[in-house]
Amino acid sequence: MRDILAQPRPVLLGRLRWVLVVIIVIIAPFVMKELEHLTNFGLITQVNRALIFVALAQGLNIVVGLAGLLDLGYAAFFAIGAYTFGLLTWPTHDIEMSFFLAIWVCALVAALFGIIIGAPTLRLRGDYLAIVTLAFGEIIPSLVRNLGDFTFTYHGKEYIKDYNLTNGSQGLTPLGRPDFSFFERLFGLDHGALNVGVKPTFWYFAIVITSMIVLFAATRLNNSRLGRAWKAIREDETAADFMGVDPIRTKLAAFAIGASFSGLAGAVYASMLGAIFPELFRFQVSIFLLIIVVLSGRGSIWGVLIGGLIIATFDGVFLAQILPDIFNGKILPEYDVQSLRWVFFGSGLIIIMIFRPQGLFPPKSTERKAAPPPPAESTQGVQS
Amino acid sequence: MSIDNQVFLQNVIIGLTVGGYLALIALGYTMVYGIIELINFAHGDLFAFGFFISLTIFAKINPDIPLHGANLYLLLPGVAILTMLLTGSLNLAIDQIAYRPLRKAPRLAPLLTAVGVSFMLEAIYAIWKGPSQVPYPRYFPKEDYINNEKVISFFSKLGLDITTWRIVSFTTKDLFLFSVTIPLVIALTLFIDRTRVGKAMRACAQDREAAMMMGINVNRIIATTFFTGGALAGVAGMVWGLYINSGRFTMGFEAGLMAFTSAVLGGIGNIRGAVLGAFIIGMIKAMSDSYIGSEWTRVVIFGILILMLVFRPSGILGSTQSIEKL
Numbered sequence A: 001m002r003d004i005l006a007q008p009r010p011v012l013l014g015r016l017r018w019v020l021v022v023i024i025v026i027i028a029p030f031v032m033k034e035l036e037h038l039t040n041f042g043l044i045t046q047v048n049r050a051l052i053f054v055a056l057a058q059g060l061n062i063v064v065g066l067a068g069l070l071d072l073g074y075a076a077f078f079a080i081g082a083y084t085f086g087l088l089t090w091p092t093h094d095i096e097m098s099f100f101l102a103i104w105v106c107a108l109v110a111a112l113f114g115i116i117i118g119a120p121t122l123r124l125r126g127d128y129l130a131i132v133t134l135a136f137g138e139i140i141p142s143l144v145r146n147l148g149d150f151t152f153t154y155h156g157k158e159y160i161k162d163y164n165l166t167n168g169s170q171g172l173t174p175l176g177r178p179d180f181s182f183f184e185r186l187f188g189l190d191h192g193a194l195n196v197g198v199k200p201t202f203w204y205f206a207i208v209i210t211s212m213i214v215l216f217a218a219t220r221l222n223n224s225r226l227g228r229a230w231k232a233i234r235e236d237e238t239a240a241d242f243m244g245v246d247p248i249r250t251k252l253a254a255f256a257i258g259a260s261f262s263g264l265a266g267a268v269y270a271s272m273l274g275a276i277f278p279e280l281f282r283f284q285v286s287i288f289l290l291i292i293v294v295l296s297g298r299g300s301i302w303g304v305l306i307g308g309l310i311i312a313t314f315d316g317v318f319l320a321q322i323l324p325d326i327f328n329g330k331i332l333p334e335y336d337v338q339s340l341r342w343v344f345f346g347s348g349l350i351i352i353m354i355f356r357p358q359g360l361f362p363p364k365s366t367e368r369k370a371a372p373p374p375p376a377e378s379t380q381g382v383q384s
Numbered sequence B: 001m002s003i004d005n006q007v008f009l010q011n012v013i014i015g016l017t018v019g020g021y022l023a024l025i026a027l028g029y030t031m032v033y034g035i036i037e038l039i040n041f042a043h044g045d046l047f048a049f050g051f052f053i054s055l056t057i058f059a060k061i062n063p064d065i066p067l068h069g070a071n072l073y074l075l076l077p078g079v080a081i082l083t084m085l086l087t088g089s090l091n092l093a094i095d096q097i098a099y100r101p102l103r104k105a106p107r108l109a110p111l112l113t114a115v116g117v118s119f120m121l122e123a124i125y126a127i128w129k130g131p132s133q134v135p136y137p138r139y140f141p142k143e144d145y146i147n148n149e150k151v152i153s154f155f156s157k158l159g160l161d162i163t164t165w166r167i168v169s170f171t172t173k174d175l176f177l178f179s180v181t182i183p184l185v186i187a188l189t190l191f192i193d194r195t196r197v198g199k200a201m202r203a204c205a206q207d208r209e210a211a212m213m214m215g216i217n218v219n220r221i222i223a224t225t226f227f228t229g230g231a232l233a234g235v236a237g238m239v240w241g242l243y244i245n246s247g248r249f250t251m252g253f254e255a256g257l258m259a260f261t262s263a264v265l266g267g268i269g270n271i272r273g274a275v276l277g278a279f280i281i282g283m284i285k286a287m288s289d290s291y292i293g294s295e296w297t298r299v300v301i302f303g304i305l306i307l308m309l310v311f312r313p314s315g316i317l318g319s320t321q322s323i324e325k326l
Helices: A013-041 A044-066 A074-089 A100-121 A127-148 A181-186 A200-222 A226-236 A237-242 A247-273 A283-296 A301-331 A337-355 A364-368 B001-035 B043-061 B071-102 B110-129 B147-158 B173-194 B196-206 B207-215 B218-244 B253-264 B271-311 B323-325
Strands: A150-154 A157-163
Touching: A013 A044, A013 A127, A013 A200, A044 A127, A044 A200, A044 A226, A044 A283, A044 A301, A074 A100, A074 A127, A074 A150, A074 A237, A074 A247, A074 B207, A100 A127, A100 A247, A127 A247, A127 A283, A127 A301, A127 B271, A150 A301, A150 B071, A200 A247, A200 A301, A226 A237, A226 A247, A237 A247, A283 A301, A283 A337, A283 B110, A301 A337, A337 B110, B001 B043, B001 B173, B001 B196, B001 B218, B001 B271, B043 B071, B043 B110, B043 B253, B071 B207, B071 B218, B110 B253, B147 B253, B173 B196, B173 B207, B196 B207, B196 B218, B207 B218
Parallel strands: none
Antiparallel strands: A150 A157
């Protein structure tokens, strides 16, 4: 009934817009390929990476944007997803699970870790949760690095000797890729006709599909009972508790679902790269994702999509390729322009926080709000 | 003394030295947190700034290596004071530019700004001094006390024969580190306990608005806090540079995480807690490096941090008030 009062929507234009988006998404890789030929800049691989980061940022957006929990170690779940995929498909471990099954296992394992780390810590509020997640984000890459050659000695007796789970800092390679031999047989094609292993165009479509799954899940969740519970918790946890929203369970759901997005994206990323190292999941990755969510607008799913695409592509194409090309050619031949990257993001973060704290594309509901919420009351002191 | 005991004693010395410089950094974290409830993420990078700026000052003066005579007793304290002033001013400037406009914003905003500042500073250091390991010349003379005649005869009077302590070393550098860090820690505690400004700081920490109504200039108190915290971190950077003789642009992040863990362990917002936490973390680091393996130290320290936050979020010495608020 509520639609009666709403303005009649321009249905045709609305549908046309979607058709337009679909057409752009489909022809984009071919246009990019042509552009790559013209300019010699890697474009499709960077857009693929950007789309992975969008999927990751959507997961972080659920935690930070919708449920209002500050997570400074989100890359840990990314690492868990990627490394679970690695362990399931790395030939040395003799499991070699199919890609299509493994990615879902990875999402589940990441969600499980989300619950494991979340269950004891989610009763902590604000800053303390941020610290716990930060510590978790530091522990996971360290563990991955150390479990390549694990020896356990107790009172002079070796219980575990040189156990290699993660191959340490050398990383896991090669990793499993999607296998289409079933379809090849189904359509009567030659063996290997659909074996698209390293082609960036193939990965473009694979990642677009992954991102669409994530995006669909995020929009559905946002409008669901759970999504409203998250926003209630974000605005006022005590009030939400009184209204019958169980804060712990709701936050745990946010943590687990956010982690599962990250696990899925991590698995696809691992398969795309074909090799993973602990260095890929450093603290900087957590902060980069946080920057995407905060700059785009916390809690805005479409904002994070657009903002994530812009920021990650800007990072991968402009900062990493075009800028060094310009500078190193003539102006500053010796200078490593890449080192300016974090000056860029750091200052961007500061400027946005001071002048537009709600982000560039905030969700509609917060845009209407006139005043920012009051700061938390202070009761704690410096004691000595 | 058996080899095992000697190793243990040496680890205790290392733990105390690490704890000493961590304490200076942790104090800055805990003071800022106590007053404006901000996890000042960029604080560790001020430690790195102290390292780099004192290195630059030394390079400009270019004294003989190692320092001796007047250089040791006049130049060294002079450089230390200059480093403290510069690092304190930098922290003050960061606060005025980046955090002050966000005093009334939700708490996520200044925290993220601090993360931004931290990354910016690190990138600037990488440009300034290069991304690889930076050597810090051995300005401070190094002499082992264990092999010193006087020390040997002193201990033999106590009935200890230390000539067999081949593994243990306690050098002039260790003594220097203690003689800088411990008096500074005590001075700061007295400053907060006994002076008018310290009293005003405690008042601001308890209730900023009430403090303002009592006529305390809150902005000046916050500025003092940032300056003091920065100065302590700066001198820690310099002392650590003289002690360990090398560093990198990311050293601030590493040290900052450990110092921050110390502050949380002792009870964040609590001055004595930060010092206690720092020495505990220093000990844990030394013991873990030696008995478990240095590659596991991070896991051990952060594991302790998580367990601490889960079971006793107020820290060892913190009050129960802090849980209610967070």
